[in-house]
Amino acid sequence: MAVTATTPTADDIMLDASGMPLKQALAIAERNKRRKALIMALPLLAFILVSFIFPIIQMLFRSIDNPAIHDNIPNLSREIQDWDERAIPDEALFAILADDLRAAGKLKNQGKVATRLNYDITGSRSMITQTARKLKKKTEGPYKDWFIGLNEKWGEMRTWVALKKASQKYTASFYLNSIDMRYSETGKIVAQPEERQIYLTLFWRTFYISIAITLICVFLAYPISFLMATLPVRTSNMLMILVLLPFWTSLLVRTTSWIVLLQTQGTLNDLMVYFGFIDDENRIQMIYNMTGTIVAMSHILLPFMVLPLYSVMKTIPPSYMRAARSLGANQAYAFYKIYLPLTIPGVAAGSILVFILSVGYYITPALVGGRTGQLISNFIAFHMQKSLNWGLAAALGGVLLAAILLIYLAYNRIIGIDKMKMG
Amino acid sequence: MIDTNDPLVRFIGVQKSYDGEILVVKDFNLDIARGEFLTMLGPSGSGKTTCLMMLAGFEPTTHGDIMLDGKPINNVAPHKRGIGMVFQNYALFPHMSVAENLAFPLEVRGMGKAETEEKVNRALDMVQLGGFGHRRPAQLSGGQQQRVAVARALVFDPQLVLMDEPLGALDKQLREQMQYEIKHIHERLGVTVVYVTHDQSEALTMSNRIAVFEDGIVQQLAAPADLYEKPDNAFVAQFIGENNRLNGIVKEISDDTATVELDSGDMVTAVRINVSQVGERSTLSLRPERVQVNADSTDFNNIFDATVRELIYLGDHIRTRVNVCGNDEFIIKVPNSSNVAHMSEGETIKIGWKTNDCRALDFYEGL
Numbered sequence: 001m002a003v004t005a006t007t008p009t010a011d012d013i014m015l016d017a018s019g020m021p022l023k024q025a026l027a028i029a030e031r032n033k034r035r036k037a038l039i040m041a042l043p044l045l046a047f048i049l050v051s052f053i054f055p056i057i058q059m060l061f062r063s064i065d066n067p068a069i070h071d072n073i074p075n076l077s078r079e080i081q082d083w084d085e086r087a088i089p090d091e092a093l094f095a096i097l098a099d100d101l102r103a104a105g106k107l108k109n110q111g112k113v114a115t116r117l118n119y120d121i122t123g124s125r126s127m128i129t130q131t132a133r134k135l136k137k138k139t140e141g142p143y144k145d146w147f148i149g150l151n152e153k154w155g156e157m158r159t160w161v162a163l164k165k166a167s168q169k170y171t172a173s174f175y176l177n178s179i180d181m182r183y184s185e186t187g188k189i190v191a192q193p194e195e196r197q198i199y200l201t202l203f204w205r206t207f208y209i210s211i212a213i214t215l216i217c218v219f220l221a222y223p224i225s226f227l228m229a230t231l232p233v234r235t236s237n238m239l240m241i242l243v244l245l246p247f248w249t250s251l252l253v254r255t256t257s258w259i260v261l262l263q264t265q266g267t268l269n270d271l272m273v274y275f276g277f278i279d280d281e282n283r284i285q286m287i288y289n290m291t292g293t294i295v296a297m298s299h300i301l302l303p304f305m306v307l308p309l310y311s312v313m314k315t316i317p318p319s320y321m322r323a324a325r326s327l328g329a330n331q332a333y334a335f336y337k338i339y340l341p342l343t344i345p346g347v348a349a350g351s352i353l354v355f356i357l358s359v360g361y362y363i364t365p366a367l368v369g370g371r372t373g374q375l376i377s378n379f380i381a382f383h384m385q386k387s388l389n390w391g392l393a394a395a396l397g398g399v400l401l402a403a404i405l406l407i408y409l410a411y412n413r414i415i416g417i418d419k420m421k422m423g
Numbered sequence: 424m425i426d427t428n429d430p431l432v433r434f435i436g437v438q439k440s441y442d443g444e445i446l447v448v449k450d451f452n453l454d455i456a457r458g459e460f461l462t463m464l465g466p467s468g469s470g471k472t473t474c475l476m477m478l479a480g481f482e483p484t485t486h487g488d489i490m491l492d493g494k495p496i497n498n499v500a501p502h503k504r505g506i507g508m509v510f511q512n513y514a515l516f517p518h519m520s521v522a523e524n525l526a527f528p529l530e531v532r533g534m535g536k537a538e539t540e541e542k543v544n545r546a547l548d549m550v551q552l553g554g555f556g557h558r559r560p561a562q563l564s565g566g567q568q569q570r571v572a573v574a575r576a577l578v579f580d581p582q583l584v585l586m587d588e589p590l591g592a593l594d595k596q597l598r599e600q601m602q603y604e605i606k607h608i609h610e611r612l613g614v615t616v617v618y619v620t621h622d623q624s625e626a627l628t629m630s631n632r633i634a635v636f637e638d639g640i641v642q643q644l645a646a647p648a649d650l651y652e653k654p655d656n657a658f659v660a661q662f663i664g665e666n667n668r669l670n671g672i673v674k675e676i677s678d679d680t681a682t683v684e685l686d687s688g689d690m691v692t693a694v695r696i697n698v699s700q701v702g703e704r705s706t707l708s709l710r711p712e713r714v715q716v717n718a719d720s721t722d723f724n725n726i727f728d729a730t731v732r733e734l735i736y737l738g739d740h741i742r743t744r745v746n747v748c749g750n751d752e753f754i755i756k757v758p759n760s761s762n763v764a765h766m767s768e769g770e771t772i773k774i775g776w777k778t779n780d781c782r783a784l785d786f787y788e789g790l
């Protein structure tokens with residue numbers, strides 16, 4: 001008899017004890033398990049949502065949000081979008097502006113408008129405040145000539161182009177700023193003038209300082225982790241304490257010690273002068289510059305490299321190296337072919353940890369970085385606290401976030417995040 | 424078959440201490456013949472692994488020489504000794520496929536691609552794993568990993584292979600199967616094998632000769648049958664196989680027999696092995712299967728009354744515990760054949776053994 005049916009028939013479906021199809025019974029059991037897991041994770045989920053996800057979304061929103069002009073002179077902001085940018089607007093638009101500015105002045109909001117426009121056209125702050133002040137007395141039109149008479153900038157095209165762009169509810173100008181671009185007077189995207197280009201340099205510096213710190217950490221952590229994984233427990237515990245020491249010392253003590261050691265009149269320079277390596281006049285500047293940032297941050301981030309490396313090395317039995325030796329490989333070859341590949345997950349985990357931490361590091365560069373050791377996060381902090389340009393701070397943060405996500409994705413593609421061992 | 428005149432490996436007065444206080448290996452002398460399968464057997468902590476590690480070059484000797492092929496190798500680095508090794512946990516490189524694992528020793532030696540591939544395939548066939556070359560070690564069962572480890576230790580044609588409890592992690596059935604496979608590979612290739620185990624049945628099954636270890640000293644080096652039938656001392660008798668012990672004092676001594684008065688007052692004649700003078704304390708050793716139930720005095724010159732304490736039915740034989748000559752732990756293996764009379768617990772029976780099956784050895788203090 002020929003067997004033709006290959007698809008399962010009703011008889012093939014497995015039933016459980018109560019007669020329910022087995023697949024269905026399994027699905028129900030799995031669903032209950034998932035629900036239980038979800039309930040257990042719920043408090044943490046809620047916490048992360050409130051304290052992490054929500055602020056990030058809000059920050060990202062701030063980087064494109066542009067309410068200062070849009071909300072305070074609403075009528076003009078709406079009408080100016082229809083303006084064709086060919087000639088100075090006509091009397092009608094001036095009249096709307098006058099009414100809006102007068103209303104804003106009553107609510108004392110003209111300052112916000114002025115500050116916002118000033119980001120795009122320097123010197124336009126006084127123009128707005130002055131106009132708003134004078135408008136209190138002038139209650140009737142015609143306005144156009146009066147405006148231009150008051151401040152000749154009202155008769156310039158670039159003022160109006162800027163105002164049109166700046167009055168949109170959402171703007172890309174913070175992001176443009178954060179990568180050293182801007183809207184030109186004719187509304188095109190152009191590079192910032194040379195003397196105002198700072199952020200790309202900073203991103204680039206942050207990137208390569210982080211790479212340098214990561215490499216230094218790998219270089220320092222690998223041998224020490226190896227020792228810790230192979231030495232008797234008592235000795236390796238001692239080493240572990242030494243490695244974890246920077247975690248336990250207060251930030252100020254740590255930083256002060258670096259200053260004591262590294263400053264031009266500090267211990268290290270004194271020693272080098274004493275032993276005649278350098279002249280007294282040529283003492284080396286090792287702190288308040290990039291060197292200071294790199295040294296101090298490598299010290300602080302070293303444990304993040306040692307711990308994953310150590311935990312990976314701990315799991316490699318010594319018999320692997322012995323096997324390689326007995327098979328004819330000398331020490332170096334056995335290390336290169338057997339030990340090193342087995343520790344790559346640890347190196348990778350430590351590297352991505354140290355790299356991401358140093359990209360976002362703020363306090364150490366602020367304390368010992370001087371001018372040349374400042375990183376992008378120091379400027380984000382500056383815009384948050386000093387210049388109060390939160391939009392720009394948010395945009396810089398957004399760019400940083402995107403860059404890290406990109407690196408993470410690339411890393412996942414090349415090495416695979418599942419191969420990574422955190423310990 | 425074994426020619427001990429031209430040994431491949433010689434341990435000469437080797438001592439080893441890890442901490443400078445205790446000698447783990449006290450005075451180790453051993454000649455390993457070419458082509459033999461020699462097993463080091465001994466209780467845990469007796470220094471077997473240590474000896475193997477010294478031979479492989481992973482531990483320095485504290486004193487004494489190890490000769491390989493007539494040359495001292497104390498100062499030869501491990502990778503230059505050309506000794507294959509199978510580790511207890513297999514030590515297969517987890518990031519390499521099975522084929523890459525096998526190719527490793529060949530690549531190290533600079534062998535060409537085609538030749539390497541051919542040798543790897545031949546080695547895989549030898550352990551019946553042809554077609555498994557692309558797999559990772561983690562994708563193999565324990566027994567398969569074990570075979571790969573054996574193949575890897577043999578693929579570069581070493582003259583000597585060391586195996587340190589290679590079957591320790593396998594279940595009983597698989598272990599027995601692997602014992603035969605390793606044995607057959609050894610016979611086919613003629614390679615010298617030094618094998619470490621603390622499982623005596625494994626040692627008896629596989630070896631040409633067995634070196635019984637205790638306390639860092641070789642207690643006896645002999646073929647399996649000799650070790651079982653003719654133990655040199657009480658430790659070996661006790662360690663290999665099941666053994667009944669009777670303690671007493673030597674009363675009479677001749678060239679090859681000794682008469683011993685047991686602590687219970689009974690007199691037993693035994694083969695004289697390890698006793699030198701009258702008045703000395705001695706332990707008599709007697710295998711359970713050499714004791715006859717309902718013995719008559721024409722064949723057996725040692726006959727005693729025994730009380731049956733316990734009967735354990737084991738299919739092919741009945742394990743019988745009796746009290747005889749003051750020893751309550753005396754074991755007899757009664758074959759389960761049709762002409763054996765039925766026994767019951769508490770019954771008194773007559774048991775006997777021949778002088779030749781009972782050996783008078785040094786006094787054994789252990790339990």
Ligand SMILES: Nc1ncnc2c1ncn2[C@@H]1O[C@H](COP(=O)(O)OP(=O)(O)OP(=O)(O)O)[C@@H](O)[C@H]1O
Pocket residue numbers: 441442447465466467468469470471472473474621
């Ligand atoms: N690296 C070491 N450092 C210090 N002592 C050690 C070391 N290796 C082994 N020893 C000691 O040496 C003695 C012999 O150890 P060894 O490993 O040779 O025993 P073994 O016969 O192989 O035992 P087992 O059957 O349990 O494997 C033990 O008492 C052990 O504690």
Ligand SMILES: [Mg+2]
Pocket residue numbers: 471472473587
């Ligand atoms: Mg051992």
